[in-house]
Amino acid sequence: MSPKKVRIHDFREMKARGEKITMLTAYDFPTAKAFDQAGVDMLLVGDSLGDNMLGYDSTVPLTIDEMIPFARAVARASERAFVVADLPFGSYEVSPEQAVESSIKMIKASGASAIKFEGGRRIARQVKAVTDAGIPFCGHLGFTPQSETALGGRRIQGRGEQGVADLVADALALQEAGAFAVVLEMVMAPAARAVTAALDIPTIGIGAGPDTDGQVLVWLDAAGVGDWHPKFSQQFAQVGAEMTKAATGYVEAVKSVSFPAAEHTFED
C-alpha cells in the first residue's frame, strides 16, 4: 500500500502540535526515493542544483529549462513527500505575470506540488499572483543566495532590532500573500524565533537555530558528500567517502581481473 501523501494542510497542523517538519533537497530519482522512504516530509528541488550538481559558481546561471528534468525525477520518486521546486534567478522578479507564467511552467512540466522563490516585501505582489493562480508557495528569507552580490556576500541576516523587524515584516508580507511556509536561511536565532512566533504558517530553518518549525539541509552537506562543511550543517553519514571506496574497489577489481568472476559471467 502506498504511504499517505503529505498535504499542504499537514504543515500548519504540525506547527500547531509542535511536530518538527523535515525538508531535504533532492535532485534525482534514486536520492528522492531514499529520502521519501526515510520519511522526509518535504523534498526541495532547490536551485542549489546549479552549484551542487551542475558545477556552476553560484545558483545565478541556472534556468527553468535546466531544472525541469531534475524536478520531474524527484516528483516521480516521491510517494509520500511534498515536493517543492525553486524558481531560478531571472524567472520571477520582473512582474507578477512573469512569476505566474514561470510557476505554471514549472508545475506543469515537473509535477512538483509547490513553488519557492526568494524575497519578502519586494516580491509580495508576485507571491499573491502565484497563490491566486492556485499554486502553493513557500517563501525564502534571510540569506538569499540569488542576491548574494547585493547582500555583500554570505552574511548572516536578522542582526539587531532593525534586522529582526525587517525580517518579521517580510515574513508577514509573505504570509499575507498566501505562502504556506517560509524558509529562513542563515538568520540569527533570536530573529528566527521572532519570525516563528509572529507567523501562523511554519518556518523552516537552515542555519537559523533550533526554534523554527522545521529544518532543511542541502542533502550533500547532510550526507557528507563534498568538501564544504558549513557551521550550520551536520554530516549524518560519510557518503562521499563510501562512493570513493566503491569506485576504488571497482578499479582494483577490474585491473586485477578479479571482477567479473564466474558468478557474474554468462557461460554454457
Ligand code: KIV
Ligand atoms: O536551493 C536550495 O537548496 C535552498 C535551500 C538552501 C533552502 O533554497
